[in-house]
Amino acid sequence: MEARPVSSHPLRRYGWRDDLPAAEWLDRQRPEGRLARVVEQHRSGYRVTEGGDDFAVGSPSAWTRRNIDPEARAAVGDWVLLDPVHDQILQLLPRSALLSRGAAGEHYQRQLIAANVDTVLVVCGLDGDFSPRRLERYVMLVRASGSEPVVVLTKRDLCADLESRLAELSAIEGQGIAIVALNARELASRESLEKWTLPGRTLVLVGSSGAGKSTLTNALLGIERQKTGAVRETDSRGRHTTTHRALIPLPGGACLVDTPGMRELKLTGDEDLAEGGFEDIEKLAGECRFRDCRHDREPGCAVRAALESGALDAGRLAQYFKLHGELAEAGQAQAAQRAKRQGDRVQTRALHKRLDDKYGQH
Known part of the structure; x- marks a missing residue:
């Protein structure tokens, strides 16, 4: 056939x-x-x-x-x-496209999230769930996958000062990444996402537990298909109302992959810091006097000069250093995994050859 x-x-x-x-x-x-x-x-x-x-x-x-x-x-x-x-x-x-992350735990493993996705809706609540640093991680992961990231800020009705929240995401928005703030329980939320839900398109929702992914899924479906749960008042985190990844066709012709919330978001080693909202810091690093500048006390450090002048936020620089270290560690672990798999294949072929030499080919 x-x-x-x-x-x-x-x-x-x-x-x-x-x-x-x-x-x-x-x-x-x-x-x-x-x-x-x-x-x-x-x-x-x-x-x-x-x-x-x-x-x-x-x-x-x-x-x-x-x-x-x-x-x-x-x-x-x-x-x-x-x-x-x-x-x-x-x-x-x-x-x-292939969206993946480093699996939770001490040992490096790659965990696949979804394949052949056109747009990744990165869902973040405007309550205690709001975290620009976590959104930067998501943007890096999504861009490395080959999909388009869109930041969706839910629970707009609970946010008294939306403009200040948006200002904290200026570095992400400056990369041309769309940011949509909405109340997923309102009909208008579907309309604000229409350009990414056209027929033939595939989307995936990612975000922490309690961010409102299941509520947004229900809004896009137009029915109460996904269970929703209350969040803790202390940290705005919820229980996993979605227990496994599933692809769901939407009424308008698009498809949606719903995923469980992620408590930990580890990099894979394939990401690019410039694509995570740090293009300005990467550019500054290229202007340092020394190529191997660690941006600490070296003379002619353009990164430290920008920090001291106030042109660069200390929080963003700290996040840049943190992610830079994680990327290097993940890249080394990934290389070690590949070398191990290659070594296992060589050993297997050698074993088969010895068996063939001893007993003859069958």
Whole structure:
């Protein structure tokens, strides 16, 4: 069974478009199989859709290997090729974007969040959840993924001074990133996000627990599908009302990936500080007298000069140093992981060769 031509495929309501890398690959390769999109990912496996009801599928045995690169496995939003007859994934198709983060914990691991996403709505409450520093992290992660970040400030009705909050995000807005403030319980909230919810587009909601993602999901769906919960008065944090990632078609033709809240947001090592709102500091660093300037007490340090003159905020500089260190650490850990996987492959090939030499090839 040849994969159905893209022009007539029912998966259009699930974000299928002719300009996707997966569509170009199918048109060029013309493989045998069925096209599907991953709509849910659980520890026990995947659920996909071919345009109708979703169903469980098996995954390739290679995906269960201990040291496989996480990016080689499917995530919610991925396009996959299924066996012509059986509900079994044969192949992961080329991606247009991949949103991931460093998994929580001491040991570096990459955790996939969603694939083939056009726009990431970074949701942050205008109550005690508000954190410009956390938003800078999200923007860096999103831009590294290949998706477009949009900052969505929820609970506008609880904010007495919106202008001061927006002023704290001037560095992010200065990069051309849209910032939308709304009350997700009002109908107008859907209208303010219309340009990112056009037919064929895929969005993902990310943010901490209690930021209002489930309430915003309900607003975009026009129904009370997602459970919502109260937040703690002490820190405006909520419980995880979303327990797993899932792709949901919206009434207007777009698709939405809802994700559990994130308590910890670690960098992967692929991010760029300039894309996290620190382009000005990166530019200043390039103007220092010494190339290896640590921006401490070295003479001719343009970064320290800007700090002392008041042109550079001390809080932003501290965040820059912190993220710079985390990026270096994540990059080193990522390189070590890749080297280990390569070493494991070399050892496996050597073992197979010794077995073949001893017992003969079968």
